[in-house]
Amino acid sequence: xxxxxxxxxxxxxxxxxxxxxxxxxxxxxxxxxxxxxxxxxxxxxxxxxxxxxxxxxxxxxxxxxxxxxxxxxxxxxxxxxxxxxxxxxxxxxxxxxxxxxxxxxxxxxxxxxxxxxxxxxxxxxxxxxxxxxxxxxxxxxxxxxxxxxxxxxxxxxxxxxxxxxxxxxxxxxxxxxxxxxxxxxxxxxxxxxxxxxxxxxxxxxxxxxxxxxxxxxxxxxxxxxxxxxxxxxxxxxxxxxxxxxxxxxxxxxxxxxxxxxxxxxxxxxxxxxxxxx
Amino acid sequence: xxxxxxxxxxxxxxxxxxxxxxxxxxxxxxxxxxxxxxxxxxxxxxxxxxxxxxxxxxxxxxxxxxxxxxxxxxxxxxxxxxxxxxxxxxxxxxxxxxxxxxxxxxxxxxxxxxxxxxxxxxxxxxxxxxxxxxxxxxxxxxxxxxxxxxxxxxxxxxxxxxxxxxxxxxxxxxxxxxxxxxxxxxxxxxxxxxxxxxxxxxxxxxxxxxxxxxxxxxxxxxxxxxxxxxxxxxxxxxxxxxxxxxxxxxxxxxxxxxxxxxxxxxxxxxxxxxxxxxxxxxxxxxxxxxxxxxxxxxxxxxxx
Numbered sequence: 169x170x171x172x173x174x175x176x177x178x179x180x181x182x183x184x185x186x187x188x189x190x191x192x193x194x195x196x197x198x199x200x201x202x203x204x205x206x207x208x209x210x211x212x213x214x215x216x217x218x219x220x221x222x223x224x225x226x227x228x229x230x231x232x233x234x235x236x237x238x239x240x241x242x243x244x245x246x247x248x249x250x251x252x253x254x255x256x257x258x259x260x261x262x263x264x265x266x267x268x269x270x271x272x273x274x275x276x277x278x279x280x281x282x283x284x285x286x287x288x289x290x291x292x293x294x295x296x297x298x299x300x301x302x303x304x305x306x307x308x309x310x311x312x313x314x315x316x317x318x319x320x321x322x323x324x325x326x327x328x329x330x331x332x333x334x335x336x337x338x339x340x341x342x343x344x345x346x347x348x349x350x351x352x353x354x355x356x357x358x359x360x361x362x363x364x365x366x367x368x369x370x371x372x373x374x375x376x377x378x379x380x381x382x383x384x385x386x387x388x389x390x391x392x393x394x395x396x397x398x399x400x401x402x403x404x405x406x407x408x409x410x411x412x413x414x415x416x417x418x419x420x421x422x423x424x425x426x427x428x429x430x431x432x433x434x435x436x437x438x439x440x441x442x443x444x445x
Numbered sequence: 446x447x448x449x450x451x452x453x454x455x456x457x458x459x460x461x462x463x464x465x466x467x468x469x470x471x472x473x474x475x476x477x478x479x480x481x482x483x484x485x486x487x488x489x490x491x492x493x494x495x496x497x498x499x500x501x502x503x504x505x506x507x508x509x510x511x512x513x514x515x516x517x518x519x520x521x522x523x524x525x526x527x528x529x530x531x532x533x534x535x536x537x538x539x540x541x542x543x544x545x546x547x548x549x550x551x552x553x554x555x556x557x558x559x560x561x562x563x564x565x566x567x568x569x570x571x572x573x574x575x576x577x578x579x580x581x582x583x584x585x586x587x588x589x590x591x592x593x594x595x596x597x598x599x600x601x602x603x604x605x606x607x608x609x610x611x612x613x614x615x616x617x618x619x620x621x622x623x624x625x626x627x628x629x630x631x632x633x634x635x636x637x638x639x640x641x642x643x644x645x646x647x648x649x650x651x652x653x654x655x656x657x658x659x660x661x662x663x664x665x666x667x668x669x670x671x672x673x674x675x676x677x678x679x680x681x682x683x684x685x686x687x688x689x690x691x692x693x694x695x696x697x698x699x700x701x702x703x704x705x706x707x708x709x710x711x712x713x714x715x716x717x718x719x720x721x722x723x724x725x726x727x728x729x730x731x732x733x734x735x736x737x738x739x740x741x742x743x744x745x746x747x748x749x
Contacts, residue, residue: 302526
């Protein structure tokens with residue numbers, strides 16, 4: 169791909185140095201189609217050999233999974249929203265299958281000091297488990313709270329967007345198992361176009377709050393490789409409303425540290441020289 | 446979980462669950478922030494004292510720098526999830542990762558500081574020792590400050606929002622530590638102990654001012670420093686230790702060696718509490734979904 173010919177959804181694989189003309193691959197999770205069956209959670213666990221994440225009763229609707237983490241790479245959220253109607257309040261179900269966003273500007277990848285986190289030829293973000301030394305820096309760097317350290321293992325784990333499957337032309341396990349096509353996998357440019365149409369249709373069809381999340385290349389993470397159609401504010405689904413890749417401010421941070429370092433030099437010199445006769 | 450600032454109750458969350466994952470770093474990391482800062486500022490103090498001809502002070506400060514530097518890598522390695530893979534840090538150099546930058550700085554600083562002190566104590570390789578001491582002294586200010594960027598370069602509101610202040614907080618605390626250690630180790634009537642006292646006082650002022658600016662500029666993000674949580678308790682403890690220690694070191698400590706040692710020790714423990722405090726604040730901040738969502742929602746509302 170030549171310079172100036174960047175697709176609107178970003179081309180992080182080429183930016184990362186891949187000499188590839190492969191399209192960027194990703195997920196479109198259309199939550200208006202999600203029925204909360206959790207087939208995606210199960211399929212992900214089975215295919216990727218992800219250990220159990222505890223069997224706790226949460227008391228929060230049908231969600232005993234809780235959150236994405238080292239041992240949860242797909243997480244179905246359940247919100248029972250009370251909607252007033254003439255016949256009294258009714259429950260409106262909001263279900264959504266959350267996943268790693270495979271950000272265009274990925275903080276986890278930026279801060280990883282070993283290079284264990286890398287950008288694949290498909291534009292996704294993957295941890296190399298034979299390189300990760302468990303420093304934990306990616307954990308607080310992720311603005312979505314996706315990646316985490318696995319207890320008893322020490323390394324960090326997250327969704328690989330089924331790197332092993334998509335490399336041979338297969339569909340990721342979660343999308344393969346989804347019975348309603350709420351989880352769609354494919355070329356990101358195709359998914360974005362389809363999602364635009366779907367959101368427009370839903371808004372015209374009586375769901376005025378339908379909106380895309382992560383489909384905008386000008387957002388704080390440069391757009392997401394796994395984006396969503398939501399029927400309410402992102403925070404209702406446990407998503408940050410305006411996530412920003414922390415490294416966007418890195419140059420400014422280093423300048424501040426440089427000023428502080430100069431202050432140290434000046435102070436030490438001042439302490440030594442002040443009493444000089 | 447305490448709601449923050451004006452977002453009280455107005456911020457919607459998913460069953461009050463955190464948006465972010467809390468940092469997984471355990472006590473060795475904040476303790477390293479202390480030892481690394483102490484070592485860095487002491488190495489710079491040693492170099493400045495040497496250039497000024499204060500050999501006794503230079504020798505003591507370099508000794509402190511070497512000990513604190515030597516303690517640092519074991520702390521950093523012990524906290525890794527896979528300590529046996531610590532050398533993987535050296536397979537890349539990534540400017541986008543403050544931890545990668547820091548790894549290379551530490552890798553250069555620790556051997557030079559320890560080597561310089563070893564040359565001085567053994568009396569061997571005098572000129573090599575002086576060169577090593579100069580390199581360590583030049584890297585010292587970086588050791589004092591890069592850890593502020595390390596924390597700020599995360600999504601944690603208490604750390605990221607404070608990215609203009611944290612390096613100064615850490616720099617001030619590091620200088621106070623180096624001054625305190627030198628005061629504690631110097632005879633009270635020595636010619637050069639006044640330098641250490643000035644560095645101690647200046648460090649305390651820089652750290653205190655930067656902390657105040659940080660908490661006032663970002664009241665919501667810095668909420669963990671107030672109230673009754675672990676970070677708030679550590680903040681008060683750090684302040685009490687630092688103020689008491691500085692007062693003792695700069696008054697009675699001018700005449701009595703035990704008081705100077707006690708005052709210096711209090712300031713050092715205060716600086717350690719300060720790093721533990723900033724770490725704890727990050728954990729509390731990450732666990733509070735309102736601290737994450739509130740400012741983002743306000744930003745969206747402002748920009749429409």
